[in-house]
Amino acid sequence: MKNIAVLTSGGDAPGMNMAIRAVVRSGFHHGFNVYGVYNGFKGLVEDDIKKMTRETVSRILNRGGTILGSARYEAFKQVEVQQRAVENLKRRNIDGLIVIGGDGSFRGARDLHTLGIQCICLPGTIDNDIASTDYTIGFFTALNTAVESIDKLRDTSFSHQRCSVVEVMGRHCGDLALYAGISVGSEFIVTPETGYNKQQTIDAVKTSYQRNKRHTVVVVTEHMVDINDLAKSIQEEVGYETRTTVLGHVQRGGTPSAFDRVLAAEMAEYGVELLSRGIGGRVVGLRGMDYKDYGIDEALTMKKTISRKRYGIVGRLVH
Ligand code: F6P
Secondary structure, eight states, X not given: OOEEEEEEOSSOOTTHHHHHHHHHHHHHHTTOEEEEETTHHHHHHTTOEEEOOTGGGTTOTXXXXXXXXOOOOGGGGSHHHHHXXXXXXXXXXXXXXXXXXXXXXXHHHHHHHHTTOEEEEEEBOTTOOOTTSSSOBTHHHHHHHHHHHHHHHHHXXXXXXXXXXXXXXXXXXXXXXXXXXXXXXXXXXXXXXXXXXXXXXXXXXXHHHHTTOSEEEEEEETTSXXXXXXXXXXXXXXXXXXXXXXXXXXXXXXXOOHHHHHHHHHHHXXXXXXXXXXXXXXXXXXXXXXXXXEEHHHHHHOOOOOOHHHHHHHHHHHO
């Protein structure tokens, strides 16, 4: 293998740039030419592929987003479309590809691998919803953003003696809400893992109100709750003036935390090392203090384990 490529796909995540930089630098160390694919699998199909240099990846490690651009590209599920991507890679004698993204991106990589391209997947998503790694690139930066924002909401909630209902991202994974909830001392969290019980949520806020707390924070994972409806019910039933905030895409931006930079650099280096040994079709993950790799299908079918202890903490530390 002489030529490899790198792409970022799906929702961008802070730390992706660090991962790209590490793929390029580590690729050079192993004697590879490294190509950058622009706008994810779409760019692969449309032949938007350029050779990377040391200069292309200079001064990017502290930048959010991805210099390569990203896309969600449904058409890549079709084999004819995948074949166009393979042709574009083969024409340049590119045999190895590093895909940085979430589970949807892993599926694209798995299909390409089946068509003869050695693919390595690095988990990059703010959702932390990949079971084959303890943490994904971007999660802790997004968490810090959520925590900083909720801290600010608490300041104003306290001044006005209000309840704040905050919606965070996470898609089908409650980790952002869970970790943010612990970090800010939230009174209640609602996640896909806990499920949503409206009355239970209102009762938790009521307990807080009856204890004369000047502020109460409820953190919920997106797609679970109509937060305006919940806020209205809290206000009517508890008497707490309540405001809602959707943190939204602000959680995806910003300079990556030191942890995400280290994670991105180490995962990328591990991935390139696998390619240098002629190994593909793997997903890199962090397990405890060590990096491991799994078959793509194996990684995709793994179930994320829920830390009951961590969920328990939210309730126990509040009242
Ligand atoms: O997967 C990352 C994520 O930010 C999710 O948390 C969210 O549900 C989704 O992407 C939003 O996607 P889009 O940017 O395409 O609206």
